[in-house]
Amino acid sequence: MTTPPRLSSSTSPLEPFCPDCHAEIGHVHHEWCDVARCLATGLQRHGHDLETCRCPRDKWSGWWPGEAECIEFGWLYGSGLPDLNRLMTTATWDPVAHRWSRPDHQTSADRDTTVEGEPR
Template sequence: MSMEAYFSDTCPSCNAAVGRKHDRMCDVARCLKTGLQRNSCNAAHRCGGDRWDGYWSGLQDCLIFDLTTDTGFPDLNRLYAEATWDPSSRRWRITER
């Protein structure tokens, strides 16, 4: 499936437009330090202001790393299990496979 099939002009949770920050309660927004869901981050740091880029967080990385389910959909569970968040690039990285 192409990336365009996954694109959305607005966040499905808080309706932030592309390029705009998610609101405080958005369950799609990510902690920029950990890459995980911001509204459940309990770490002693500031999570930063994640912006909606048109795609669910991690989806592009799943497709780049070919982490998909048997039906071809991006597998975020595998991404979180097999990849490491890189806060400087704000992307998931897989070092060994």
């Protein structure tokens, strides 16, 4: 058993190992891993349709699934925690790029700044 070295001064949120199956960055998750995503839907791989789903094996990227997109979109809670709920409910999974994309592709509008009073 080896303990991964902890870089106390590091500000990078990258996790060297999957917190569930301990796959290294760039390595595929184990079959049973709850963190692995179904690359066809973006949802938990654990529970995708084994009969019909042909998604490739997901790899641990060093980020919690969706975390990088949350940061990129600016969907964060006050302290910088990624708002994964919002990602799941508002973003669209891109099965080709294997990542979340914003639901609206409005480039000229500034609506992104008005996120405070979200309707439930």
